Structures are given as C-alpha cells and as structure tokens.
Amino acid sequence: MKLDNIRPDDNISELLKEDLNKGFRLLVEKYSSKLYWHIRRLVIIHEDADDALQNTFMNAWRSIDNFRSDSSLYTWLYSIATNEALTLINKRKRNAAVSINDLESYFANSQEGSTWFDGDEAQIKLQNAVLQLPEKQRIVFNLKYYNEMTYEEMSKVLKTSEGALKASYHYAVKKIEKTIIKD
Amino acid sequence: MMQKLNDIPDKNPFKVPDNYFEEVNRKIISATSGFDEEVKVVSKSGRLRTYFLIAASVTGIILISYTAIKLFAPDKITPQVSEVQYNLNRDSYLNDIDISSLEEKASSIVFSEERPEVSNNDIIEYLLLENIELNDIYEKL
Numbered sequence: 005m006k007l008d009n010i011r012p013d014d015n016i017s018e019l020l021k022e023d024l025n026k027g028f029r030l031l032v033e034k035y036s037s038k039l040y041w042h043i044r045r046l047v048i049i050h051e052d053a054d055d056a057l058q059n060t061f062m063n064a065w066r067s068i069d070n071f072r073s074d075s076s077l078y079t080w081l082y083s084i085a086t087n088e089a090l091t092l093i094n095k096r097k098r099n100a101a102v103s104i105n106d107l108e109s110y111f112a113n114s115q116e117g118s119t120w121f122d123g124d125e126a127q128i129k130l131q132n133a134v135l136q137l138p139e140k141q142r143i144v145f146n147l148k149y150y151n152e153m154t155y156e157e158m159s160k161v162l163k164t165s166e167g168a169l170k171a172s173y174h175y176a177v178k179k180i181e182k183t184i185i186k187d
Numbered sequence: 188m189m190q191k192l193n194d195i196p197d198k199n200p201f202k203v204p205d206n207y208f209e210e211v212n213r214k215i216i217s218a219t220s221g222f223d224e225e226v227k228v229v230s231k232s233g234r235l236r237t238y239f240l241i242a243a244s245v246t247g248i249i250l251i252s253y254t255a256i257k258l259f260a261p262d263k264i265t266p267q268v269s270e271v272q273y274n275l276n277r278d279s280y281l282n283d284i285d286i287s288s289l290e291e292k293a294s295s296i297v298f299s300e301e302r303p304e305v306s307n308n309d310i311i312e313y314l315l316l317e318n319i320e321l322n323d324i325y326e327k328l
Contacts, residue, residue, distance in 0.1 A: 062219065
C-alpha cells in the first residue's frame with residue numbers, strides 16, 4: 005500500500021483544492037476497499053458491489069465541487085456508497101421474480117452464484133440473520149459491527165440522530181442472536 | 188450452541204477476484220481524474236497536430252496547383268479554327284489564285300543560304316498534293 009494512502013482526510017481535502025486529480029486519486033486508493041466491503045455486505049453479490057463502488061466514486065467525482073469541508077470525506081463517501089447500495093437493492097427487488105431474503109435466494113438470482121462466497125456454517129447463519137433485518141437497520145448493524153463506526157459518524161452518514169441509531173443497533177443484535185439460536 | 192453475536196468468529200466470508208482492487212482503482216481513476224489528464228494531453232498535442240496538418244495540406248494544394256498550371260497551360264493562345272473551316276479556307280485560297288500568281292509570289296521569296304535547293308519535281312509533287320492540275324503545272328514550267 006502506498007504511503008500516500010494513509011494521509012489524514014484533512015490533508016486529502018487540502019490536496020483536492022490544490023490538485024484535484026492527485027487528491028482524488030489518493031481518495032480512491034484510500035477508500036475503495038473500505039467502501040467496497042460496506043457495499044458488498046449490503047448487496048451480497050460481487051458484481052453488484054463492483055458496479056455500486058464505481059458509481060459511488062463517479063458520483064463523488066461529479067459532486068466534488070459541492071463537498072463542504074465542514075463534513076468529513078469519510079462520512080461523505082459512506083453516505084454516497086450507502087445510497088448507491090440502497091438504490092441497487094430496491095432495483096433488484098423490483099426486478100426479482102422471487103423474494104430475496106437469504107443468501108440462497110441472492111445466489112440463485114445472480115449469474116455468479118456463490119462463486120465469491122466462502123463462509124462456514126456459522127457465517128452463513130449470521131449473514132442470513134442480517135438479511136432478515138429491515139434495510140436501514142441492516143445498514144446500522146453493518147456500520148457498527150463491521151466498520152466500527154462511531155454513532156456520531158453514523159449520524160452524519162445516515163442523517164439520523166445518535167439516539168435512534170443506538171436503539172436500532174441494540175435491537176438488531178437481539179434479533180440476530182434470536183435468529184441464530186432458533187436455527 | 189451459539190447465543191451471542193461475539194461468539195461468531197470474525198471472519199469475512201466474502202471473496203473478490205485476484206487483483207480486484209488494483210484493477211477497480213485503475214478503472215475509477217482513469218474514468219475520473221486520470222481520464223481528464225489524458226484528454227488534456229491529447230487535446231493539446233492534438234490541436235498542434237491538427238494545425239500542422241492543415242498547414243501542410245494547404246501548402247500541398249498550392250504547390251500542386253502551381254505545378255499543374257505550369258505543365259499544362261499552353262504557351263500561346265491561338266484562335267481555334269475548325270477542321271472543316273480550315274479545309275474550306277485552304278481550298279478557296281487555292282481556287283482563288285492561279286498558278287501565275289503563285290509564281291510571282293514564289294519569285295519574290297528570298298531563300299536564305301541554309302535553305303536546301305528545291306527541284307522542279309519537288310515543286311510539282313507539292314502542287315499535285317495541293318490539287319493543282321498537272322497540265323497547268325507543265326504549262327508554266
């Protein structure tokens with residue numbers, strides 16, 4: 005990994021003002037992996053996550069002039085990525101002939117199938133339990149559990165109060181554990 | 188039996204193709220900031236190249252046109268007379284004058300020393316080609 009990738013976001017923000025191309029390049033190299041996994045856990049299928057990731061950065065590039073320096077690049081990018089993932093999920097729901105609510109149905113409705121999934125039984129159970137959550141609650145759970153995002157940052161990403169997010173995460177964990185036990 | 192979320196090992200069950208992130212980063216950069224750079228570079232050199240080609244084309248057209256004019260334009264401008272008109276003119280000319288007039292004209296011609304001598308036979312053959320009657324020729328010779 006290039007040393008430039010781990011520049012603080014403040015430095016990248018400044019660089020974006022001085023040299024847009026170089027600054028954006030650093031932004032891509034720093035965040036593409038994190039954003040991909042965030043999207044992937046929501047959309048499950050690699051090909052869909054790939055599309056959504058590229059759309060995320062294209063949208064970011066187009067609206068880079070509108071980026072306000074008082075918000076962080078981190079939450080700004082996660083906000084765009086989350087919206088891209090939700091758009092894709094809703095589109096898939098409209099086009100799917102059957103309901104998609106577990107890994108099996110996700111894989112059955114995609115060309116790649118389970119090619120890019122290698123989880124043991126425990127992981128399969130966990131993923132299926134997470135997929136049972138309502139979309140927005142699933143996002144909250146993923147951002148907290150996998151990304152270890154603070155509630156303050158999550159509040160900026162999802163435009164929701166910290167209190168609501170804490171409650172949402174608490175109940176998401178309870179539901180998942182109940183589902184795993186039941187299975 | 189698992190009861191808590193924390194009991195589940197922290198393992199990412201999702202996989203990506205080899206070198207995926209290098210490839211997707213390259214695609215994104217070339218579609219955004221990288222592509223702009225390429226466009227700018229091509230445009231700058233492309234514009235210069237275009238101007239050069241235009242200048243070369245114009246110069247080439249001018250040279251070709253000049254050469255064509257020099258090669259194919261006639262040295263003198265002479266009135267074009269149709270072949271029929273020329274033949275009519277020639278015949279009437281010969282019909283209008285008689286042999287004696289022709290001799291008078293011939294006698295007034297001063298030949299230069301370089302001119303080869305022309306025999307009577309040569310003259311007769313020439314006049315026959317001009318449709319002058321042979322009897323007329325012999326009468327005068």
